[in-house]
Amino acid sequence: MKIKLFLITGIFNVMFFVSCVGQNSALFIAAPDFSVYENGKTINIGSIIETKDGTSAERMPEWLLAFINGGIEAVEMLDLYRDRYVFIGINEGDNFTALSKWADNFSAEHDFAVLAAIRIENRLILSAALYPDDEYGIFFERLVKSAYSAEYRGVVKEETYWIRTRTNNQNGNLRSPSSETYNFFVLLTVGRNTMQNIIRIMMSQVNNAVSPTSSQTISINRLRQTFFQGF
Numbered sequence: 001m002k003i004k005l006f007l008i009t010g011i012f013n014v015m016f017f018v019s020c021v022g023q024n025s026a027l028f029i030a031a032p033d034f035s036v037y038e039n040g041k042t043i044n045i046g047s048i049i050e051t052k053d054g055t056s057a058e059r060m061p062e063w064l065l066a067f068i069n070g071g072i073e074a075v076e077m078l079d080l081y082r083d084r085y086v087f088i089g090i091n092e093g094d095n096f097t098a099l100s101k102w103a104d105n106f107s108a109e110h111d112f113a114v115l116a117a118i119r120i121e122n123r124l125i126l127s128a129a130l131y132p133d134d135e136y137g138i139f140f141e142r143l144v145k146s147a148y149s150a151e152y153r154g155v156v157k158e159e160t161y162w163i164r165t166r167t168n169n170q171n172g173n174l175r176s177p178s179s180e181t182y183n184f185f186v187l188l189t190v191g192r193n194t195m196q197n198i199i200r201i202m203m204s205q206v207n208n209a210v211s212p213t214s215s216q217t218i219s220i221n222r223l224r225q226t227f228f229q230g231f
Contacts, residue, residue: 007129016062042177045057045058047165047166047167048163048164048165049164049165049166049180050163050164051161051162051163051164052160052161052162052163056182057163060161060163061161062078062157063075063078063080063081063086063158063159063187064161064185064187064222066078067088067185068146070218072086072087072088075088077199081189083191083192084189084190084191084192085156085189085190085191085192085195085231086188086189086219087112087115087116087119087187087188087189087190088115088185088186088187088188088189089106089111089115089185089186089188090183090184090185090229091103091183091184092113092182092184093181093182094180094181094182095182096182099182099184100162100184103160103184103186104160105164106157106160106186107157108155108156108157108188109155110183112152112155112188113147113148113149113150113151113152114148115188116147116150116195117144117147117150118146120143120144120147120199120230120231121144121147123227123230124136124140124143124144124223126230127223127226127227128140128219129219133139133231135216135219135221136212136216136219136223137213137216138210138212139206139207139210139216139220140211142174142206142209143202143203143206146205146206147202150198150202152190152195153194153198154190154191154194154195155188155189155190156188156189157187157188158187158188158189159182159186159187160184160186160187161185161187162182162183162184162185163182163183164180164181164182164183165180165181166179166180166184167179167180167181196228198227199227200224201226203217203223203227207220207224
């Protein structure tokens with residue numbers, strides 16, 4: 001059985017960053033610098049050799065199983081999260097200590113904005129019939145920048161979880177020298193009404209500060225009316 005993990009990235013050269021021990025210490029994950037790609041990472045469930053709580057892969061938390069099988073949409077369909085938006089921070093590597101610090105120090109207050117901004121940016125791109133800068137004009141750039149610097153109230157860091165996998169090469173043999181990888185996941189949620197109000201206010205403020213063309217105004221108004229369909 002294979003499970004697929006979806007990583008979505010935005011058009012800017014985004015750096016996923018989180019605070020570590022001390023304000024000036026951070027771990028970085030560089031993201032690709034263009035377009036909305038689904039960078040599918042396929043994990044064979046048989047390659048999971050350890051989990052955080054020592055259970056089998058099939059007994060991992062329901063939200064994580066849903067995520068690696070169907071992405072954020074699948075998690076948000078679970079009864080527990082039907083009235084909340086779900087965001088998941090991801091990191092991987094072979095240094096368990098560093099990854100543990102990353103997960104422990106991932107802050108709903110300071111680090112959530114990156115995850116939210118990427119999701120907002122992706123929604124803008126997917127809704128555009130043209131290149132987003134042409135479709136929305138300066139509104140697009142201003143809104144994305146606002147999303148990265150916005151304060152998001154009501155975000156809850158729900159849980160962290162990790163798995164360790166052993167990867168085989170195409171011939172079925174273990175890769176050498178390093179064939180084992182830790183995958184860490186940080187689950188954050190925020191109420192749907194709360195998040196929608198924050199984004200609506202953000203879009204209104206940006207719209208009032210720019211002077212789009214008539215065609216761009218039509219696109220922006222349509223976006224504001226339909227933004228949360230498929231967000």
